[in-house]
Amino acid sequence: MQIRHFELIRKQLFHSGTRMKSRLQSSLQISSVAGFYHHRAIGVWSFLREGEELKLVREPQNPFDPAAVAIYFRNDKLGYVPRGENGRLAGMLDRGERLSARIRRLRNSEVSRRRIQFEVLS
Numbered sequence: 001m002q003i004r005h006f007e008l009i010r011k012q013l014f015h016s017g018t019r020m021k022s023r024l025q026s027s028l029q030i031s032s033v034a035g036f037y038h039h040r041a042i043g044v045w046s047f048l049r050e051g052e053e054l055k056l057v058r059e060p061q062n063p064f065d066p067a068a069v070a071i072y073f074r075n076d077k078l079g080y081v082p083r084g085e086n087g088r089l090a091g092m093l094d095r096g097e098r099l100s101a102r103i104r105r106l107r108n109s110e111v112s113r114r115r116i117q118f119e120v121l122s
Helices: 002-015 017-024 041-047 087-094
Strands: 027-032 053-058 069-073 076-080 100-106 116-121
Touching: 027 087, 041 069, 041 076, 053 087, 069 087
Parallel strands: none
Antiparallel strands: 027 116, 053 069, 053 100, 069 076, 100 116
8 A cells, every 4th residue: 555655656756747847946937939930930830839848048149139048949949038038047047057948828929929928947
């Protein structure tokens, strides 16, 4: 009986994968992807799913925004953390802090700024 209970707990911990990881991390920010139509987001739209992991990449040499943080899905750039919402994240990434991000909500909207909402976790 006790072994079965332990096995059940072990399965819940090890088979919940990303969901368990998200519970242990704290949410830093929720934003929408900026620049959706200027990058690969349209090309990968059909592959995106809520909960999918995203990668944040600093672009300190970006000519338009020195605090630029690009958002990638696999190897495709979706866009950027919006200017004015990226300073804190840029500083954290510059200090070598590990951040993760995930798709929080997808909307089939004509307004590009509303299409992909993401959450940054620490």
